[in-house]
Amino acid sequence: MTLVAHLSDLHFGRERAVVVEGLLADLRVLRPDLIIVSGDLTERAFHWQFRRARRFLGRLPAPWIATPGNHDVPLLPLFERLGRPTARFAQHIDPSRVPVRQAGEAWVAGLCTAHGKTWKDGAIQPDLLDEVDALARGAPQGARRIVIAHHPFQPPPDDPRYRLVDGWEAGLRQLSAAGVDMVLGGHIHRAYAVDVAGALGLDRPLLIVQAPTAVSPHLRDRPNGYNLLRLEGARVEIAARYWDGRGFTEEALGRWTLAERSPADLKRRAVA
Ligand SMILES: [Fe+2]
Numbered sequence: 472m473t474l475v476a477h478l479s480d481l482h483f484g485r486e487r488a489v490v491v492e493g494l495l496a497d498l499r500v501l502r503p504d505l506i507i508v509s510g511d512l513t514e515r516a517f518h519w520q521f522r523r524a525r526r527f528l529g530r531l532p533a534p535w536i537a538t539p540g541n542h543d544v545p546l547l548p549l550f551e552r553l554g555r556p557t558a559r560f561a562q563h564i565d566p567s568r569v570p571v572r573q574a575g576e577a578w579v580a581g582l583c584t585a586h587g588k589t590w591k592d593g594a595i596q597p598d599l600l601d602e603v604d605a606l607a608r609g610a611p612q613g614a615r616r617i618v619i620a621h622h623p624f625q626p627p628p629d630d631p632r633y634r635l636v637d638g639w640e641a642g643l644r645q646l647s648a649a650g651v652d653m654v655l656g657g658h659i660h661r662a663y664a665v666d667v668a669g670a671l672g673l674d675r676p677l678l679i680v681q682a683p684t685a686v687s688p689h690l691r692d693r694p695n696g697y698n699l700l701r702l703e704g705a706r707v708e709i710a711a712r713y714w715d716g717r718g719f720t721e722e723a724l725g726r727w728t729l730a731e732r733s734p735a736d737l738k739r740r741a742v743a
Pocket residue numbers: 480511540542658659660
């Protein structure tokens with residue numbers, strides 16, 4: 472079994488210190504194989520906030536992978552916001568255009584949806600999507616292909632008009648064709664998971680998984696929390712773990728059966 476922790480929306484600079492320590496303690500007990508951080512690591516993209524976020528990442532008890540959110544793009548100066556919106560994230564967190572990690576059965580790539588042209592909305596950049604596509608096709612056989620992107624590809628079940636990342640539908644079709652099984656995000660600060668295969672007419676399951684805000688005071692309907700994914704073969708169980716003031720309590724989001732093989736794996740087997 473591969474255990475993946477999915478953290479999001481840390482908003483360092485406004486973090487709740489007691490929840491930060493509680494989260495680290497919870498992760499030390501659970502010992503995940505990999506920790507995913509899907510954006511908004513900082514409150515306002517100040518260097519001191521990135522340094523604080525980076526110190527937190529350094530304390531995580533497992534390898535981690537992170538992608539920027541809209542809060543990780545500085546509001547000013549404008550030349551930086553528009554010209555190199557993710558330069559500070561690259562300087563402090565990870566300089567890769569498309570970060571990739573693998574642990575156990577999980578293969579994960581980051582797709583940056585943050586940019587400087589709007590205040591908070593996100594967009595899929597075609598060149599980055601093509602890179603993720605090519606990397607996913609080359610992922611190890613049998614691995615679960617997971618993409619992390621800050622902005623949501625599906626709305627919360629009770630808010631169907633929520634604004635999604637620009638290009639979400641074509642993006643999901645391309646990712647599914649490349650064998651991607653799950654897209655993990657944040658931004659809404661709420662936990663839910665949904666399979667979009669039926670709605671989009673895809674030939675294999677594709678889960679959209681959203682995490683709550685891990686340690687910030689910007690709460691929506693629920694306390695701070697994060698998601699835990701348990702992967703075993705084609706089966707995946709996803710739960711949210713919510714802060715109860717002293718520790719984290721787990722709540723199931725659902726269980727799904729993913730496709731047995733990715734299109735790339737099938738092709739490789741045919742060639743062999
Ligand atoms: Fe956020």
